[in-house]
Amino acid sequence: MSEYTRGIHRSGRLWFVFAYFFIYLFPVVTSIVFDAWPSWSQFFAAAIGVVPLYWAVGIVEAFSYMPMLGPGGSYLAFVTGNMSNMKVPVALNAIESAGVQQNTEEGDVISTISIAVSSLVTLVVIIIFIVLMVPLTPVFSSETLQPAFANVVPALFGGLMVAFLSRTPKVSVPVIVITVALFIAVPALKGVYPIVLPVVAAAAIAYSRFLYKKGRI
Amino acid sequence: MNRTFSVNHPLLFILAGVAVVAVALQSVIFLRKAWKRALELGFSQEKLKKLAVSSAVFSIAPAIAVGIGVITLSGTLGLPLPWLRLSVVGAIMYELTAAETAASALGTSLSSTLSATEFSTIAWTMTIGITTGLILIPLFCEKTTNGISKIGMKDRKWGEHFTNALFFALIATFVGNGLADVTKGGAGLVSALVLLVSALLMVLCGLLRNKLGWKWLNDYAIPICMVISMAAAIPFTAWLA
Numbered sequence: 001m002s003e004y005t006r007g008i009h010r011s012g013r014l015w016f017v018f019a020y021f022f023i024y025l026f027p028v029v030t031s032i033v034f035d036a037w038p039s040w041s042q043f044f045a046a047a048i049g050v051v052p053l054y055w056a057v058g059i060v061e062a063f064s065y066m067p068m069l070g071p072g073g074s075y076l077a078f079v080t081g082n083m084s085n086m087k088v089p090v091a092l093n094a095i096e097s098a099g100v101q102q103n104t105e106e107g108d109v110i111s112t113i114s115i116a117v118s119s120l121v122t123l124v125v126i127i128i129f130i131v132l133m134v135p136l137t138p139v140f141s142s143e144t145l146q147p148a149f150a151n152v153v154p155a156l157f158g159g160l161m162v163a164f165l166s167r168t169p170k171v172s173v174p175v176i177v178i179t180v181a182l183f184i185a186v187p188a189l190k191g192v193y194p195i196v197l198p199v200v201a202a203a204a205i206a207y208s209r210f211l212y213k214k215g216r217i
Numbered sequence: 218m219n220r221t222f223s224v225n226h227p228l229l230f231i232l233a234g235v236a237v238v239a240v241a242l243q244s245v246i247f248l249r250k251a252w253k254r255a256l257e258l259g260f261s262q263e264k265l266k267k268l269a270v271s272s273a274v275f276s277i278a279p280a281i282a283v284g285i286g287v288i289t290l291s292g293t294l295g296l297p298l299p300w301l302r303l304s305v306v307g308a309i310m311y312e313l314t315a316a317e318t319a320a321s322a323l324g325t326s327l328s329s330t331l332s333a334t335e336f337s338t339i340a341w342t343m344t345i346g347i348t349t350g351l352i353l354i355p356l357f358c359e360k361t362t363n364g365i366s367k368i369g370m371k372d373r374k375w376g377e378h379f380t381n382a383l384f385f386a387l388i389a390t391f392v393g394n395g396l397a398d399v400t401k402g403g404a405g406l407v408s409a410l411v412l413l414v415s416a417l418l419m420v421l422c423g424l425l426r427n428k429l430g431w432k433w434l435n436d437y438a439i440p441i442c443m444v445i446s447m448a449a450a451i452p453f454t455a456w457l458a
Contacts, residue, residue, distance in 0.1 A: 001363065004250070004254045004257075007250070008247075008250065009358065009359045011246070011247075011250075012354075012355065012358065013355040015243045016351060016354060016355040017355075018239055018243075019236075019239070019240070019243075019305060019306070019351065020348070020351060022235060022236035022239050022305065023236065023301075023305055023306060023344055023348060023351075024344060025232055025235075025236070026229070026232045026233065026236070026297075026298070026301055026340060026344070027337060027340040027341045027344050029228070029232055030229065030232075030333075030336070030337050030340055031337045031341075033228060034222045034226075034333040034337070035333070036222065036332075036333035036334045036336065036337040037334075037337065038334060038337055038338035038341055039334075042323060042334070042338050043338055043341060043342070045322040045323065046318070046319035046320075046322040046323055046338050046339065046341075046342040047319075047341075047342050047345060047346070048322070049318040049319070049321075049322050050314075050315045050318050050319055050342050050343075050346040051342070051345055051346050054311065054315065054346035054347060054349065055346070055349040057311075058347070058348075058349030058350035058351075058353070059349060059350070059353060061350055062349075062350040062353040062354060062357070063353070063357070063361065064383075064387070066354070066357070066358055066361045066362055067361060067362065067365040067380065067383055068380070068383055068384065068387065070362060071358055071359070071362045072247055072250070072251055074354055074358050074362070075247070075354060075355075075358065076243065076244060076247045078306065078350055078351060078354045079240060079243060079305065079306060079351070080240055080243075080244065080304070080305065080306075081303070081304070081305060081306040081307045081308050081347075082279070082283055082303070082307070082308045082309065083308060084308070084391065085279055085282065085283075085308060085309060085310070086276060086279040086280070086283070088387065089275075089279075089439075090272050090275050090276055092384060092387075092388075093271075093272075093275055093439045094268055094271075094272055097268075097271065097435050097436055098260075098264070098268060101369070101376070101377055101380065102380045102384075103365050103366050103368065103369035103376050103377075103379070103380050104366070104369065105254070105258060106255075106258055106260075108251075109251040109252075109254050109255040109258060109260075110255070110260075110268065112247055112248070112250075112251035113248060113251045113252060113255065113265065113268060113269060113272070114268065114269075114272040114275075115247075116244040116245070116247050116248035116251065117248065117269045117272040117273050117276070118272055118273070118275070118276040118280075119240065119241075119244040120241065120244050120245070120248075121272075121273050121276040121277060121280055122276060122279075122280040122283055122304070123237060123240070123241050123244075123304055124280075125277065125280035125281060125283070125284050126280070126283060126284050126287055126300060126303065126304055127237075128284070129281075129284035129285075129287055129288060130287065130296055130300060133288060133291070133296075136284075136288070137288055140281070140284070140285050140288065141285065141288065141289070144451060145451070147404075147407060147450040147451055147453070147454040148447040148448055148450045148451055149281065149282045149285050149447070150404070150450070151407065151408055151411040151446070151447055151450040152278060152279050152282045152443070152447065153391060153394075153395060154392075154395035154408045154409070154411045154412035154415065154446075155278075155411050155412070155415050155442070155443045155444075155446040155447045155450075156279070156415070156439070156443055157388060157391040157392050157395060157412065157415075158392070158395075158411065158412040158413065158414065158415025158416040158417075158418075158419065158442065158446060159415045159416065159418065159419040159438065159439045159442035159443060159446075160388055160419075160439065161388050161392050161416055161419075162416045162419035162420055162423070163419060163438070163439070164381075164384055164385065164388055167381050167384075167385075168378065168381055171378070171381065171382060171385060172381075172385045172388075175382070175385045175386060175389045176385065176388065176389040176392060176393075178389075179386075179389035179390060179392070179393040180389065180392055180393045180396050182393060183393030183394060183396060183397040184393075184396060184397060184399060184400065187397045187398055187400070187401070189393075189394075189397060190394055190397040190398065193390055193391070193393070193394040196390055196393075197386060197387065197390045200386040200389055200390050201382070201383055201386035201387070203386075204382040204383070204385050204386040204389075205379060205382045205383070205386075207382070208378045208379065208381070208382040209375075209378075212374075212375055212378055217378060
């Protein structure tokens with residue numbers, strides 16, 4: 001491991017402690033200042049619908065995204081959030097257009113730069129929205145524009161799919177075709193796609209390994 | 218201490234603001250570190266600048282979608298909590314559902330006025346729900362990413378195939394997710410058409426780049442595909458509704 005990567009792990013961990021502190025500061029201070037601690041029964045009623053599913057998704061996402069984003073990219077992306085609808089695609093796009101491999105330090109610096117820029121842009125855009133909320137709300141919440149912003153994820157992944165298809169099409173084409181067929185056959189998977197991801201990943205790696213051993217890729 | 222509660226109380230703005238500043242600072246520090254290291258690894262300043270600009274352009278449309286998420290939630294939850302949740306760790310699809318689920322479990326809804334206790338219960342639920350991934354990263358990031366780079370060091374070619382397989386799986390899952398409701402028509406069909414338009418535009422960008430030598434397209438192809446195909450959702454919706 002290079003000195004750079006070692007340093008990233010060190011400061012990445014430290015920033016996680018800060019992030020945790022600030023995230024929890026909000027509900028803690030709110031509860032104290034407004035004397036508004038939730039009762040256990042209320043808290044459990046609310047949490048039971050959210051927490052188990054989100055923890056399952058969180059665990060799967062953590063292990064699926066870490067290898068793709070690299071150390072620097074992961075520490076930053078998980079703290080800044082909006083992974084699948086922004087940070088993961090922006091990193092994939094940067095890696096693809098810079099022509100680097102992710103499991104290298106080159107891949108990691110490129111993914112870190114793209115994620116850092118993306119986070120800063122998001123923070124600025126959100127602040128602009130808050131400041132200009134009164135004039136912006138009617139524009140962006142209009143019925144007409146609503147479908148455009150409801151479709152950010154398919155709009156991102158259509159193009160990314162084509163960009164990545166040309167990397168070993170012998171693997172990418174069957175993986176994409178079979179996965180899409182599976183989702184269309186079982187639309188209920190839509191709600192649990194983060195759980196589907198590791199299964200597809202394991203299958204794709206196994207198939208890749210098989211072709212590699214046979215000398216066909 | 219029992220003060221008059223408001224979902225937009227100045228104190229809540231300060232709490233959210235401090236966290237947002239911390240995250241911005243982390244982004245700047247990581248950006249500087251990675252930039253410096255990239256120069257050492259032989260990337261040119263010019264290439265990195267292009268990468269930063271294209272990543273910024275890329276992020277604008279998804280960031281607007283996040284901004285809309287903040288505005289949507291602000292009606293009931295006020296501005297500070299959605300601002301914090303969507304700037305630090307959160308994601309639009311999670312936070313909207315988490316807030317809605319927590320509110321309905323409390324026997325209220327996001328369309329009514331919340332009491333301080335209801336608000337704090339929702340804030341606790343959203344916070345605890347979203348922070349699992351966070352615990353795992355500092356614990357396992359070093360092991361996981363080292364493991365992956367060891368595969369690459371042992372056999373470079375297989376290392377490349379291994380990460381590519383992960384990328385394909387990720388893209389396949391999101392594409393599949395986008396197409397899951399295609400047979401139901403309506404919004405599902407619109408999403409599928411948006412995906413298709415984005416894919417076709419990417420093919421077109423590839424052709425233009427190769428045939429006409431438009432190298433600059435390389436950096437902006439995805440943002441172009443994204444914005445045009447998002448815009449296409451508007452006539453598709455009008456047509457299919």
